[in-house]
Amino acid sequence: MAKKGYSIERKQAKWGLVFTIPCLIFFAVFSFYPIINALFTSLTNRRAISRTSDFVGFENYVYIFTKDNGGFPLSNSIRATLIFTVGTFIPMIIASLIIATFLMQLRKDKYRGFFQLMYYTPAVLSSVVAASIWMIMFDPRGLVNQLSNFVMRTSGVDYNWLVDSTMLQISTMMIYFWKYIGYFVILFITGLASIPNTIYEAATVDGSSRWHTFWKITLPLLKPTTAMVSIMAMLQCLKTFSTQYMLYQGGSSRFPIDVITMNIYFTGIRNGRLGRASAMSIVLFLIMLLFTYIQLRLTRSSEDVEY
Amino acid sequence: MIRVRAKILISLFILILLSSCGEKDVSIKLEYWTHEDQVRQQLEERLISEFEQENPGIDVVRVEYESSELLDIIKNAFQAGSGPDLFNLPSEEISTLLGSGFLDEIDIEAIGYESEVDLFSEYISGAFDTVSTEEAVFGLPLECTNWCLYVNTRLLDEAGIDPYSLHTWEDIAEASEHLAVRDNGILKRRGFDFRYPYYLSFFIPMVRQLGGDIISPDGKVAVYNEEAWENALSFMMEWGPYGRNLGSPTYINARNLFNSEEIAMCLSGLYQESRMATQNNAFFTSDDWMVLPFPVFDEAVNEEAAGYYYHYFMVNANSPDDTRKAAWKLAAYFSEHAEEYLDEIGLIMPLQRIFESEALHNKPFAEVFLSDFSRSHQIYHGPNASELQDLIGEAVESVMLSSVQPEKAVQAMKSSIEELFSQ
Known part of the structure; x- marks a missing residue:
């Protein structure tokens, strides 16, 4: 019997490997190779529209950390990226958890489905379209400025949503928040749905209030989902590009929203300095690796959850 | 099993035959990348279809990109070993490509001139400065514009x-x-x-x-x-x-x-x-x-x-020989219709005959532009x-x-x- 079981396991493992191979090939070609290529390019003085390049060691790394890169230093990009990430992903995690919890309270599935669809719709839109819609709304005559005047009880004040450095950063956060919250709501709903009802029933029998149930049952059992969602959201925020790029294309100042990916684009694609841009992308990769490691360490106990 | 396979093979064969029936007899496929301009699009699409009729072996595909992104797209395409056969760029974006080896030297014969001197004599002074090096000329002017x-x-x-x-x-x-x-x-x-x-x-x-x-x-x-x-x-x-x-x-x-x-x-x-x-x-x-x-x-x-600034037609040096020839031929065909560019879309090709033409001087307020032209310099294109x-x-x-x-x-x-x- 034992021999037969072993054989089935081996057979399954073999098929598992067969199904995994395309994915591994995909990752190798589209992820691992570009990372290694970027690492190699970052050690050269390669320029776009140039057929040759020389090995320059760590010159590009020294440059991006010590020079102002034509008025757009990497230090400013790291600042812009971190402010954007912290300002977007923390509110997004909290808000998506709250919305998902409320949606799970809806008794009729069709209402839940409707709201899920509504929240998810912006995620389907391209970032370019999303940014274009919001640029109209952020116009001094647009909805957001009117709403700001209403909330602040002012009249005819231009809050400079696309002009002022601070407001511009908030604008990018708002666009991103609006666009991606639905995606994370869906992930949280999936996590919430996987918590067995029997646990809630037992809590109700024991006289637990909804508030108490949320803090003592829902939240601890949702830890694996929260960990996954927060890592995904953080990585996505660190890689943000199109929102900032579209606002810049719309005439806004680049400096306050010059996130690392945008600096990489301008340095590598616009200015043709591929070696320097690759060095920046390696720095971004290391930042993402570091933050993911920290977050995994912080949420390590989450894997202990069992229903 | 054999019968099923035979049926599949016959179906595929018929499919291939049918799909090839609709194709034109094309020996050169020419890709032309340009910036967005709705009015110019109408004119050029008409000119392209006339050009294709005159040159049955050439099929032209015209692709438009946003002007602010065209150079980046072209550079990356070149870097990746592809890109357009014919394209146009403004004065300030040309120095990036000049001397890169990606630009084809102007084909005097294909554009219908006997020599460079012959070509230059038809254009206003300085019209080729931006696209010239000491060795060669790499572009044909599309427009000369001042504001x-x-x-x-x-x-x-x-x-x-x-x-x-x-x-x-x-x-x-x-x-x-x-x-x-x-x-x-x-x-x-x-x-x-x-x-x-x-x-x-x-x-x-x-x-x-x-x-x-x-x-x-x-x-x-x-x-x-x-x-x-x-x-x-x-x-x-x-x-x-x-x-x-x-x-x-x-x-x-x-x-x-x-x-x-x-x-x-x-x-x-x-x-x-x-x-x-x-x-x-x-x-x-x-x-x-x-x-x-x-x-x-x-x-x-x-x-x-x-x-004032120019826009130039340029050709990809890495395209096959006959495609490059066809590309220069198309650029020259556009230039032959300079009067239509002026009349229909208000673009001034820097040809002597256009600057001296009544058609230009009769355009509303053309004299203001020409007068300003005399007190302006070409934008920095170094x-x-x-x-x-x-x-x-x-x-x-x-x-x-x-x-x-x-x-x-x-x-x-x-x-x-x-x-x-x-x-």
Whole structure:
């Protein structure tokens, strides 16, 4: 019997490997190779529209950390990226958890489905379209400025949503928040749905209030989902590009929203300095690796959850 | 099993046969990449179809990209070993490609000339400077454009402003103050606004009017005459949202609003007239608009007009021989129809015969453009021109949008430009 079981396991493992191979090939070609290529390019003085390049060691790394890169230093990009990430992903995690919890309270599935669809719709839109819609709304005559005047009880004040450095950063956060919250709501709903009802029933029998149930049952059992969602959201925020790029294309100042990916684009694609841009992308990769490691360490106990 | 396989094979064979039936007998497939322009698209698509009829073996695919992204897309395509066979770029974006090995040397025979001298003699002086090196010429001019001041006289009349009193930038600012429609601090309609982000075309001439320049006359100093730069930037700072709030790069571009009469003045080329005719013919045929010379500062030391620029047709050196020949042939075919470019879309090809033609001189306000042309210089098109424009833009936008002091903006820009040139 034992021999037969072993054989089935081996057979399954073999098929598992067969199904995994395309994915591994995909990752190798589209992820691992570009990372290694970027690492190699970052050690050269390669320029776009140039057929040759020389090995320059760590010159590009020294440059991006010590020079102002034509008025757009990497230090400013790291600042812009971190402010954007912290300002977007923390509110997004909290808000998506709250919305998902409320949606799970809806008794009729069709209402839940409707709201899920509504929240998810912006995620389907391209970032370019999303940014274009919001640029109209952020116009001094647009909805957001009117709403700001209403909330602040002012009249005819231009809050400079696309002009002022601070407001511009908030604008990018708002666009991103609006666009991606639905995606994370869906992930949280999936996590919430996987918590067995029997646990809630037992809590109700024991006289637990909804508030108490949320803090003592829902939240601890949702830890694996929260960990996954927060890592995904953080990585996505660190890689943000199109929102900032579209606002810049719309005439806004680049400096306050010059996130690392945008600096990489301008340095590598616009200015043709591929070696320097690759060095920046390696720095971004290391930042993402570091933050993911920290977050995994912080949420390590989450894997202990069992229903 | 064998029968099933046989059926599949026969079906595939029939499918291949059917799919090949619809194809034209094409030996050269030519890809032409250009910037977006709705009016030019109509003309060129007609010309392309005529060209294809005259040359049955050539199939042309015309692809449009946003003008601000065309160079990046072409560069990356070239880098990846692909790209268009024929494309066009403006003066300030050509230095990036010149000497890269990706540009094909002009094929004199394919464009129907006997020699370079023969070709040059048909064009105005300097028309090939941007696309020439000591060894070769790499492009055929598509257009030569300068900007003047388009004015909506009806809106000016309503505000009690005489358009002929507008000569200086200070006059424009004053008039814009009267023409602006505001709801307290919110600017609902502008009087005039600049053409961001084309700073080489309008801002550098403003700096030159005050005695400054990108490079000193002896070629040794970048950001020559800092005081002139600071004064020009101070004007822009005053213009922006934290100054008199007369305009901003974040608003919808002025030349688009001009056609729908939502702004009183804008800067544009002769081609604006065709766009007006297409988008708002009633306005175009009315007496409610005119064109004035490019303004100068009150204290100008030079009567410099807006910088003029060229667009050039260029060919990918890595395309096959017969495709390159066909590409030059198509570029020449477009040039043969220079009169239609002028008549239908208001683009001036820098051919002697066009500059001397009645058709050009009979265009409304063409004389204003030609007169300004004589007091202007071609925009900077030397090494790193495109990056230089970005750096100048950053300085202008930093004073307008982030209230950076002009002195500080000039110093930051100077150090960036010096670094750029040193590389």
